Amino acid sequence: MxxxxxxxxxxxxxxxxxxxxxxxxxxxxxxxxxxxxxxxxxxxxxxxxxxxxxxxxxxxxxxxxxxxxxxxxxxxxxxxxxxxxxxxxxxxxxxxxxxxxxxxxxxSMNIISVPAGQRANITLPDGSNVWLNARTTMQYANSFNRNERVVILKGEAYFDVAKDKKHPFIVQTEKYDVEVLGTQFNVSAYPGEEEFETALIHGSVKINLQADPCKSIKLVPDQKAVLKDGKLEITKLDDCDSYRWKEGLICFKDKSFLDMMKCFEQYYGVQIIVNNKEALKYYYTGKFRQADGIDYALNILQKDINIKYEKTDDGSIIHIN
Structure with a gap:
């Protein structure tokens, strides 16, 4: 030049x-x-x-x-x-x-942001396919796949990574980096929250702690790593329905009412305040279509649980009574 x-x-x-x-x-x-x-x-x-x-x-x-x-x-x-x-x-x-x-x-960065209640599917320059869940942001450089394959994730995504032994695929989150060569896996790492989870469907992944790269764990298929009390725990992946969000489904298997409300908060970008203490004793197994919205889901739950809900004028806060 x-x-x-x-x-x-x-x-x-x-x-x-x-x-x-x-x-x-x-x-x-x-x-x-x-x-x-x-x-x-x-x-x-x-x-x-x-x-x-x-x-x-x-x-x-x-x-x-x-x-x-x-x-x-x-x-x-x-x-x-x-x-x-x-x-x-x-x-x-x-x-x-x-x-x-x-x-x-x-x-030189590409930024994809998915609003509340939506999901998106994109194909990266290397041929990798990625589904992004609601309230998720992903960034990757225009030079992606030339020197390295790195994406920065804030939220939840399902990856089907194209194999390339010379260029490992790395997902960077606030706490951990997930490194793979070619595989299918799900990462949930919403910013500002203590929760982190990586579930491996096919292939293999290595999870590195950003604060200490020497400390890493490896997963084999049908395993997941979950952050509990500040430490990653490896458990068996016995329910893949919870990752069907990429199909537009919110699935619950023996989930507590409180955990269900937390999922709704993530998907729809609202705050839910549970005032009905009896509802906290309830566990639920079932599916909801994400596109049907939170009102539809709460109306269905009302048929099985004695609850009522009220929304603020702007719809940002929901009280469960």
């Missing part, structure tokens, strides 16, 4: 077409990305250096117009200016490097 075009881009005088060309060039390889950052560092260094010199000359001219000072004081002043210039230069380079890196990262 021509240095003059890059400097026009740094100055903010490049055209939209030139900017898109530079963005495409940077994303084409890791070497180009590094060259872009190196040129930006040089540009910032030259820019700040010229500013520091101009300020220094201005200060020197002021000194000449004033009565003479002791030579030692002048020398100390020049040394102080040099020190300030070095500090400012270092801070400026680090700041602009980080800013441009974050800006470029944001521009």
């Amino acid at each position: 021509d240095r003059e075009q890059l400097y026009k881009f740094f100055e903010g005088t490049a055209s939209v077409e030139e900017g898109l060309n530079i963005k495409s060039w940077v994303e084409s390889s890791a070497e180009n990305e590094q060259a872009f950052y190196d040129e930006r560092k040089m540009f910032d260094a030259l820019l700040l250096h010229s500013n520091v010199l101009r300020d220094s000359v201005s200060c020197d001219n002021e000194e000449e117009s004033m009565p003479s000072k002791p030579i030692r004081r002048t020398i100390l002043k020049m040394e102080w200016l040099k020190m300030v210039g070095v500090v400012l230069l270092t801070l400026s380079i680090n700041y602009f490097y980080q800013q441009y890196k974050e800006s470029l990262y944001a521009q």
Whole structure:
């Protein structure tokens, strides 16, 4: 890439077409990305250096117009200016490097968000198929599958990963990273909640603790890892119906009423307050269609349990009485 075009881009005088060309060039390889950052560092260094010199000359001219000072004081002043210039230069380079890196990262990411009560199905550039549950966000880079296969997940997703031994598939969540080569598995990791679960249907997965990558566990088919009391526990996967959400079904097998309400909160993005303590003794097995909505589900439950519910005007809070 021509240095003059890059400097026009740094100055903010490049055209939209030139900017898109530079963005495409940077994303084409890791070497180009590094060259872009190196040129930006040089540009910032030259820019700040010229500013520091101009300020220094201005200060020197002021000194000449004033009565003479002791030579030692002048020398100390020049040394102080040099020190300030070095500090400012270092801070400026680090700041602009980080800013441009974050800006470029944001521009090169694909972000898919699924609203409450909905689900979505997408195919990634490597051929992997992903179902995203309600209130879920997933991000992946435009360079996905060139150097690595990494997705950032906030919520719940079902993955059918295309095999590629050279590029492991990694799902990053707030607490754990799930790494695979080619398999089918479900990950539930909604942000701000203590719950985390990975269920393996086919293949194999490795779960790494972000705080300590050396600590990891492996799953075999029909196993799931569930976070309990701050630790991952491996249990047998004896009910796959709970992962039929990708078919639009909310399935319960011997679930407590409170756990059911928590599921509804996740799917529909509402807050449910249970005031009826008798309802907490109830366990339920059955299925609901996600598209039918929470009112339909609660009306069905009313036939079996003596409950009533009220919603706030905006529908964001539901009281179970």
